[in-house]
Amino acid sequence: MALPYATDALEPVISRETIGFHHGKHLAAYVNNLNALLPGSLFEEATLEDIVCKASGGILNNAGQILNHELYFGQFCAPKADNAPTGKLADAIARDFGSFEAFKEAFTKSGATLFGSGWVWLSADKDGKLVISQETNAANPVQKGLKPLLTFDVWEHAYYLDYQNRRPDHLAALWQIVDWSVIDKRYK
Ligand code: MN
Secondary structure (H helix, E strand, C coil): CCCCCCCCCCCCCCCHHHHHHHHHHHHHHHHHHHHHHCCCCCCCCCCHHHHHHHCCHHHHHHHHHHHHHHHHHCCECCCCCCCCCCHHHHHHHHHHHCCHHHHHHHHHHHHHCCCCCEEEEEEECCCCCEEEEEEECCCCHHHHCCEEEEEEECCHHHCHHHHCCCHHHHHHHHHHHECHHHHHHHHC
16 A cells, blocks of 8 residues: 655654655565465455455465554544544544543553554444454454454554654554544544
8 A cells, every 4th residue: 555645744753764664664575475475375356354354374464464554554644733533433432431531541551551562443343332452463353343443553663763662652642643534434
């Protein structure tokens, strides 16, 4: 996938250098790996969602990372002060977490306490109820029948150049660059 913004658009929250490695090297490697594994497999014509629900081994891991990174890189915009959801999604967050502030605190804590590499997710169940989950390695909530809406990548490659070991500081800063119009479209 092409980035929907310039490589320096998310600064200072995520540097151009981090985007360069994360999108240009890490994601590119997952794409190259999957393209090498798919020919002759059962999944040559499958969607990424189908693959992550049905495959195993290297095909599952690389397809999972591609799906996760497409959702991740597709959800950001230049930093905004007082960045917050609006409309139906804002109402659902208030209904299911008490308030936007309480949601952000729970989501950030979930990312900070995930042991090892993985992803923290906001998803919707089939009734539209919102849930936060920790997924390890390349897992995605579609594997549990959930609709993924928002994700923070907590693999060290996502933040180490800019924040070193300070994962909680990185997660707290990401709230400035979430493009809530994208998350709202995913929820509808
Ligand atoms: Mn990543």
